[in-house]
Amino acid sequence: MKKVFEPVELNNIDLKNRLVRSATWEGIAGLDGSVTDKAYEIYEELAKGGVGAIITGFTSVSLHDYYFDAMMRLIDDALIPQYKKLVDVIHKEDTPVIAQLALGGYYREVNGRYELVEPDDMTEEEIRHVIRQFIEAAVRAKKAGFDGVQIHAAHFFFLSRFISPVHNHRMDAYGGSTENRSRILLEILEGIKKEAGDLHVTVKINSSDFVDGGLEEDESLLICKLLDQAGIDSIEVSGNGTSVAGIKAHVNEGYFVPFAAKVAEAVSCPVIVVGGFRSLDTMEEVLNKTKIEMISLSRPLLREPDWPQKLRENPTVISKCISCNRCYATPCHKCIFLERDKR
Numbered sequence: 001m002k003k004v005f006e007p008v009e010l011n012n013i014d015l016k017n018r019l020v021r022s023a024t025w026e027g028i029a030g031l032d033g034s035v036t037d038k039a040y041e042i043y044e045e046l047a048k049g050g051v052g053a054i055i056t057g058f059t060s061v062s063l064h065d066y067y068f069d070a071m072m073r074l075i076d077d078a079l080i081p082q083y084k085k086l087v088d089v090i091h092k093e094d095t096p097v098i099a100q101l102a103l104g105g106y107y108r109e110v111n112g113r114y115e116l117v118e119p120d121d122m123t124e125e126e127i128r129h130v131i132r133q134f135i136e137a138a139v140r141a142k143k144a145g146f147d148g149v150q151i152h153a154a155h156f157f158f159l160s161r162f163i164s165p166v167h168n169h170r171m172d173a174y175g176g177s178t179e180n181r182s183r184i185l186l187e188i189l190e191g192i193k194k195e196a197g198d199l200h201v202t203v204k205i206n207s208s209d210f211v212d213g214g215l216e217e218d219e220s221l222l223i224c225k226l227l228d229q230a231g232i233d234s235i236e237v238s239g240n241g242t243s244v245a246g247i248k249a250h251v252n253e254g255y256f257v258p259f260a261a262k263v264a265e266a267v268s269c270p271v272i273v274v275g276g277f278r279s280l281d282t283m284e285e286v287l288n289k290t291k292i293e294m295i296s297l298s299r300p301l302l303r304e305p306d307w308p309q310k311l312r313e314n315p316t317v318i319s320k321c322i323s324c325n326r327c328y329a330t331p332c333h334k335c336i337f338l339e340r341d342k343r
């Protein structure tokens with residue numbers, strides 16, 4: 001019988017419980033990816049709140065990634081001390097931390113300006129450049145003391161578009177078959193394993209793109225199997241339509257569970273599922289009715305960073321998050337109710 005609140009080993013990381021903070025982009029870094037005081041505050045609060053492990057928000061591998069403002073970026077060795085300080089703040093609470101390595105889009109320099117280039121129009125040299133950027137960011141993550149890295153291949157950001165048949169129509173070694181489209185992920189994984197050794201390497205992947213001609217469950221399952229065979233340490237299952245609105249405890253929680261359960265049957269590495277968990281009994285039901293090992297949370301921890309702590313003390317407290325998604329539009333992606341709570 002699996003319990004949420006029991007220690008668990010997730011391929012070379014020890015966690016005090018089965019809850020993971022799913023990556024949540026805050027938009028508070030400096031233009032060069034530097035870590036701000038606000039970030040130290042947010043991550044300290046999260047770590048103190050009792051979650052088993054933390055995955056950072058979207059951390060770009062490129063300086064010339066203009067997809068979002070104020071992303072963290074692991075792009076320069078000079079930033080390593082700042083990221084080490086962030087890791088230390090989290091480790092102080094006995095909480096492992098994984099850097100979510102991501103690329104919003106690939107930007108090519110043309111006459112001194114940077115233009116977005118989609119997977120179909122990239123040269124093989126540019127693809128190899130992206131692969132190197134992910135590997136080098138992982139090496140920096142290791143130097144900063146992170147316990148692992150997550151390859152962000154979900155939600156139609158660069159890697160998610162690259163592996164999707166609706167975006168990638170290449171006819172070379174990086175396009176066409178499922179194997180060719182996912183080669184970029186496998187080469188990133190192989191490079192990280194070679195150069196950043198004992199880091200836990202996880203991937204966040206779409207169950208489905210939920211668009212006509214996009215990645216669907218059968219193909220996503222095949223990609224998960226390829227990653228598993230190549231030595232990925234865990235897989236976090238998500239999907240487009242990422243943050244479903246109107247989630248109610250015991251009514252419509254855990255919207256990616258059916259697919260994540262299939263992945264967990266098919267692979268040997270641990271599977272993490274994200275998406276709409278708001279009560280302990282639902283999470284324990286999922287853990288016990290499937291081979292899923294971990295549950296990850298985003299909005300509930302924006303609403304209450306200490307929800308895990310509260311749950312441990314009182315297993316019946318449901319999340320106060322009402323899944324309105326208004327945090328997507330606030331500075332730092334703060335929950336709109338936080339200020340009200342303080343009054």
Ligand SMILES: Cc1cc2nc3c(=O)[nH]c(=O)nc-3n(C[C@H](O)[C@H](O)[C@H](O)COP(=O)(O)O)c2cc1C
Pocket residue numbers: 022023024025026056057058100152154155204238242243244274275276277296297298299300327328333
């Ligand atoms: C404000 C906000 C920012 C997010 N940023 C990221 C991100 O940086 N990377 C990512 O993979 N997912 C991101 N997500 C998606 C969440 O990690 C999660 O997959 C989704 O919200 C569903 O889980 P939940 O119901 O626990 O919120 C974000 C979600 C929100 C609400």
Ligand code: SF4
Pocket residue numbers: 299300302303320321322323324325326327328334335336337
């Ligand atoms: S604004 Fe607050 S209540 Fe609404 S979805 Fe975001 S975290 Fe949940």
